[in-house]
Amino acid sequence: MRMGEGVEWGLHCCVTLGWLDDAAPVSIRRLAAWFDLPQEYLKKRLQPLARAGILASSPGVRGGWSLARPPGEISVMEVVTALEGPLEAFRCTEIRQRGIGGRDAGREFDGPCGISGMMRRAELAWRRELAGRTIADLMGDAPEGAARTRRNYSRLTD
Amino acid sequence: MRMGEGVEWGLHCCVTLGWLDDAAPVSIRRLAAWFDLPQEYLKKRLQPLARAGILASSPGVRGGWSLARPPGEISVMEVVTALEGPLEAFRCTEIRQRGIGGRDAGREFDGPCGISGMMRRAELAWRRELAGRTIADLMGDAPEGAARTRRNYSRLTD
């Protein structure tokens, strides 16, 4: 089981945009140079964040990407869901109903599968953790980040 | 993010073997027919469970698969770890250190990444849920399962 690296990219971009604060939108070219990431693919990963109302993208020559909301109102869970999709990691395919073992079960299979239920509970605990933390929390975890980001960004004239 | 279906297969096999209780080992052919799964691939997925000391496999003409321990002593977390590997779903690649944004960070990057830390906490909550439940719990979730399993298994002479 593996989470796509787009999640790491998206979260770092959100934190960086939060640190840059009220500055003008950041173009995808600058963002890619910022983290040394493939420009085209990073763009593809940020688009779902815009669709989810987490980032805002503005076209035109002065356009670029910015946070659509204050960092304290963007939960980490939202970012993960936007990038990984809403589906759960464990997907019950009801193999209990197939084959010889599932014969003559009567009403036994009316309810949901116990294995599926316990997996759902575990993922719920995971989601609860992520839902309780915001981009602002992540920004606060690295207090020197804001200064470094603004300092380095001012040098980034290309 | 998606969990391999081997986890579903493995858990159902464990529960079924638990319901069959002290019966003789079950051959891979019967197990595959039980859930209507591809025999060769199911075997490949059960082998890591044997390596992890969860299942026991015995060779020979009367051989087959059985639980290596009482169902109450096999946690769901063990099964998942054996099948999905010990690595976490989120893997920090330290993109904060790359590119222009990571320059002149001084000692700021000595500690672990805040994003990585919060992901680790979330996965810990997930793991804790799974570690607290055992195969015996899953067996108990479907009280009629034991009777149905033994009934259907007795018909399975092929």
Next chain:
DNA sequence: GGACGAATACTCGGATATTGTATGTCCGAGTCTCAAAGG
């Protein structure tokens, strides 16, 4: 009747397709900004 050997039915582990998803690249279309040209 007991010892021995062959046949059988399994598992084990590795090698090898096949498929699907994540990753990465490219291009045309649309939109906003800015500046230059013309009235």
Next chain:
DNA sequence: CCTTTGAGACTCGGACATACAATATCCGAGTATTCGTCC
């Protein structure tokens, strides 16, 4: 000075190519059981 027009910079969305992991199959080797054969 004001309006219009065109060029440039950027995003959007889809189409396409590639890399890699999940899925699936196959085969040779080993092992325990069973059964027949021979002494």
